[in-house]
Amino acid sequence: MYDVIVLGCGVVGAATAYQLARYPLKVAVLEAQNDVANGTTKANSAIIHAGYDPEPGTLMAKLNVEGNRMAGEICQKLQVPFARVGSLVLAFDEADLATLRTLYDRGVANGVPGLELWDQSQVRQREPNLSQEVKGALYAPTAGIVDPWQYALAMAEVAVTNGVELHRSAPVTAITPVEGGYAVTTPKGVFEGRYVFNATGVFADQVHGLLETPDYRITPNRGEYYLMDKSQHEQVSRVIFQCPNENGKGVLVSPTIHGNLIVGPNAQPVEDRHDLGNTAQGLDFVREHATRSVPGLNFRENIRNFSGIRANSTRHDFILEESPNHPGFFDLAGIKSPGLASAAAIGKWACEQILEKETQLEPKQDFVDQRTHVVFHTLSREEKNALIAQDPRYGRVICRCETVTEGEIVAALHSPIPPHTINGVKRRCNAGMGRCQGGFCGPRVQDIIARELGLNPCEVLMDQEGTYVLTGETKAQGGKAHV
Ligand SMILES: Cc1cc2nc3c(=O)[nH]c(=O)nc-3n(C[C@H](O)[C@H](O)[C@H](O)COP(=O)(O)OP(=O)(O)OC[C@H]3O[C@@H](n4cnc5c(N)ncnc54)[C@H](O)[C@@H]3O)c2cc1C
Structure with missing residues (x-):
């Protein structure tokens, strides 16, 4: 029997495995797809938020600020591309200026370091390509940009190097209580574990539902993006937000860690949790809102559109808890934004739950907290x-x-x-x-x-199961392949 089974290997499952790997525990990670970080972790704004946005007292507030700090350390140690470029929230009118003040106060309450309110001339001086309509901004120096796949992958790789078993193409189809734990069924076999963490992103309520009816629902919400050519990179040097609203943090314009520019997202409730399509309507919305911040954006320099699905839920905070009816089964669910920024701290929270129950556990002396990644x-x-x-x-x-x-x-x-x-x-x-x-x-x-x-x-597949690139016969093999 495993000590711990982690369901899902997005950034949250990876961060959890990374923390658990420090202890002498038998750990398995079960991932539905044929690769790690192929869910929401691969399709988001890639911002390590500073932490002024969540309401004080929420898990999101606490874990965002802690996760932001941890992300800097982890990325440096594991050679993950990351830069603390800072962020600005723009104000276009008096109401927005009042919102900036609220965000500033929230940030201070949440423990976000270094926040500053900038007036119009400070904004113009530092970000000359922003709209002349901008009246002021909230500056957060600790906001960063990251490669989200590398971040999750690096943590998963270190976990595997330190003995965690990763099973890909292993979607969980049943969870049953057994003596001393849970039996988790996948096409790759049945895995029994004493503790289970459910980190299955937008599918978390359905996966929880394999054991019992959860008291929350995931309400998927899609965000669409433009990824622009490097020619647009210098439009801005920081992450540029508009004031948040009931749909989230609004449309941003940001440099990416690889030297491109990312523009988006919108916020569209969707029924189908697999629906990663782009729509003319969604992209028009993004373009219209982004040019309000940065009028000179050249959308002809767009090289790709994509979208990601938020794991919004019927609760308005991260859902980190043990099932009252099924001890040892934990949700790491409803991990919407700032989930990427908070992931490292969520992983630490998960590990602490095990340490509270297994009080005799001591960290391994031979844990290797590094990896090599040549660029x-x-x-x-x-x-x-x-x-x-x-x-x-x-x-x-x-x-x-x-x-x-x-x-x-x-x-x-x-x-x-x-x-x-x-x-x-x-x-x-x-x-x-x-x-x-x-x-x-x-x-x-x-x-x-x-x-x-x-x-x-x-x-050789392009991406997920079934995405064949070539069909027919190959000369080298003389064999018939997929048609
Ligand atoms: C448009 C958008 C923008 C965002 N921008 C930001 C941002 O800038 N900063 C930020 O901090 N956060 C942002 N977020 C949020 C962030 O991306 C997520 O919080 C984070 O990626 C969630 O990670 P996860 O591991 O919980 O989920 P996922 O990455 O979705 O991982 C869940 C994993 O579980 C697997 N799985 C599903 N079902 C099963 C099953 N039955 N069995 C086994 N495995 C299963 C999936 O294949 C997947 O790999 C954004 C999200 C969106 C959609």
């Missing part, structure tokens, strides 16, 4: 030359837009959580993330995956 284009000339001398594959550029080498792709394919898909490689080393969106490097990445993993190229 070739960030190295100095000397470092590049040394790496190429050691492994010539670092001298072959596969993705021209992002300067990603064959060496980086091969390293990803042999990492602690190896990807099997073209998008899995993209998320790990950025190949295909640039202006051409994989038009050039996609087939080359596919070849490398097939070669390294000993697959027929027809078996």
Whole structure:
């Protein structure tokens, strides 16, 4: 029997596994999809919020501020791209200026460091491309931008390196109480565990429902985005928000950690939790609101649209609790924004629940809290030359837009959580993330995956199960593949 089973490997499941891996516990993580961080964690604004937005006294307020601090430390230690660029909330009129004052007071109550209220001239001086209509702003220096996949992946990799078992393509289909714990059924087998954490994102209420009827519902809400070319990166140097409203934090314009510009999201309730479509209406809304903040945005420089689904719930806070009727079964549910910013602290909260019950547990002495992640284009000339001398594959550029080498792709394919898909490689080393969106490097990445993993190229998927890229017969294998 496992000590702990974590359901779901988004950023919350990964952060939970990362904390549990510090203790001598037998831990399994069960993830429905064929890769980690493929749910909401891969499709959001990628902001490590400062923490002035949530109401004081809520879990969101406490864990956002703590998670923000932890994110800085973890990203530095695990080589995750992260920058504390700071954020501005803009005011366009007197009512907005009053809202800024409320947010400032909330932030102070929540313990957010360094908040400042800027007047019009301060805003213009520091962000010259913002609208002339801006009357003032709330500046939060601790807000940051991160690569959300890398953040979750890094924590999951360290967990796996330290002995946590990760089972991908293992959707949970039943949860039954058994002597001393719970039996969790998946197509990969039945896993028995003494404690279970439900970190299944927008599906958390349904997964909880496999055991008992939960007293909350997830009310999915979709947000759509533009991802702009690097030509737009310098429009702003901080994360630019408008005043929040009942639909959330509103439309933002922000540099991304990879040098692009992200613009969005809207907020649209949806029935279908898998519906990641983009709509003309949603994108029009985003464009209209974003240009109110930054009038010079050039939407012809858009390279991709995408959307993510918020795990809003019928409660208005994160749902972190043990089931009163089923001790040892915990929800980490309703993790809407600022869930990414709070994830590290949520993982710590989950681990503390186990430590409270298992008082004899002492941290492992041999826990390895690091990983290696080479990003070739960030190295100095000397470092590049040394790496190429050691492994010539670092001298072959596969993705021209992002300067990603064959060496980086091969390293990803042999990492602690190896990807099997073209998008899995993209998320790990950025190949295909640039202006051409994989038009050039996609087939080359596919070849490398097939070669390294000993697959027929027809078996290499774009992303989730069933997303075949090639069909028909291949000369090399002479075999018929998927049609
Ligand atoms: C539009 C938008 C913008 C956002 N912007 C921000 C932001 O800038 N900053 C911020 O802090 N937060 C932001 N968020 C929120 C943040 O993205 C989420 O809070 C966070 O990603 C939630 O992580 P998670 O691990 O709970 O969920 P997920 O990432 O969805 O992970 C849940 C995992 O559970 C798996 N799963 C589901 N069902 C099963 C099953 N039956 N068995 C096994 N596994 C299962 C899924 O495949 C998935 O991998 C935003 C969200 C959205 C939608």
